[in-house]
Amino acid sequence: MALYANGQAPAGLLMTLPDTPQFNDGRTAMALAGPCIDLYLMRHDCERETGHRMRINDLYRDLDAQSAMLARYGYPRAARVGTSNHGNPDKQASDIDIKTYTEPIFVWIDRNGMRYGYKTRTVKGEPWHIEHQGQRAYQSWNRYLAVLLGATTVKVWQRAAGTPVDGIISAPASTLIRRSQEYSNRTYGMRLVVDGIAGPATIRGIQTDIKAKAQPNLVVDGLPGAGTRAGIRRLLGIA
Numbered sequence: 001m002a003l004y005a006n007g008q009a010p011a012g013l014l015m016t017l018p019d020t021p022q023f024n025d026g027r028t029a030m031a032l033a034g035p036c037i038d039l040y041l042m043r044h045d046c047e048r049e050t051g052h053r054m055r056i057n058d059l060y061r062d063l064d065a066q067s068a069m070l071a072r073y074g075y076p077r078a079a080r081v082g083t084s085n086h087g088n089p090d091k092q093a094s095d096i097d098i099k100t101y102t103e104p105i106f107v108w109i110d111r112n113g114m115r116y117g118y119k120t121r122t123v124k125g126e127p128w129h130i131e132h133q134g135q136r137a138y139q140s141w142n143r144y145l146a147v148l149l150g151a152t153t154v155k156v157w158q159r160a161a162g163t164p165v166d167g168i169i170s171a172p173a174s175t176l177i178r179r180s181q182e183y184s185n186r187t188y189g190m191r192l193v194v195d196g197i198a199g200p201a202t203i204r205g206i207q208t209d210i211k212a213k214a215q216p217n218l219v220v221d222g223l224p225g226a227g228t229r230a231g232i233r234r235l236l237g238i239a
């Protein structure tokens with residue numbers, strides 16, 4: 001069962017891809033949490049391994065964005081409104097800024113993309129167009145949080161939580177996440193399973209704490225992006 005009709009995602013389901021410039025038409029890079037987290041980690045790992053930074057030209061497209069594409073390029077270059085795989089929750093498409101099948105970034109994604117759920121070569125003649133297989137993240141949220149926050153912030157958090165300080169949020173389970181879950185249960189009466197595995201409910205616990213102590217306007221949505229990162233840093237007293 002699809003989570004929503006093509007191009008009609010309710011706002012609360014979409015997460016913003018952190019550290020990504022707006023698209024040419026001013027839209028923000030957004031997708032369901034799974035494809036978003038996987039894309040973030042894929043870009044990070046690709047850059048570390050190839051030295052090339054993946055630029056994202058498009059991700060989720062709502063019906064308005066699909067209309068604009070169709071008006072600009074016509075059918076069949078652009079999909080009919082309501083049928084684009086950039087609006088399909090089960091096949092979240094992303095366009096990477098690459099033009100040929102021989103560019104290092106394409107070669108890297110072609111070889112490694114499926115570890116992040118992203119399949120290449122799904123549209124003939126469009127090396128830039130890749131599609132995520134399903135709604136859930138292939139990579140762990142623990143690792144995503146570690147990369148999102150950066151080792152320095154993780155170390156400060158570990159010191160504050162009284163766990164070993166190594167700058168890593170281990171996957172699948174992490175002592176730091178376990179401490180965070182216990183804290184949310186104790187302080188906010190949440191009923192999180194204390195398993196050390198971050199997910200939307202664990203993130204809601206962290207966001208509840210940020211909202212209560214540091215950032216009253218933070219939206220508690222279980223989707224960990226730049227706002228949650230800023231909030232965690234503020235909670236920890238990092239400027």
Ligand SMILES: [Zn+2]
Nearest residue numbers: 093094095129
């Ligand atoms: Zn595309």
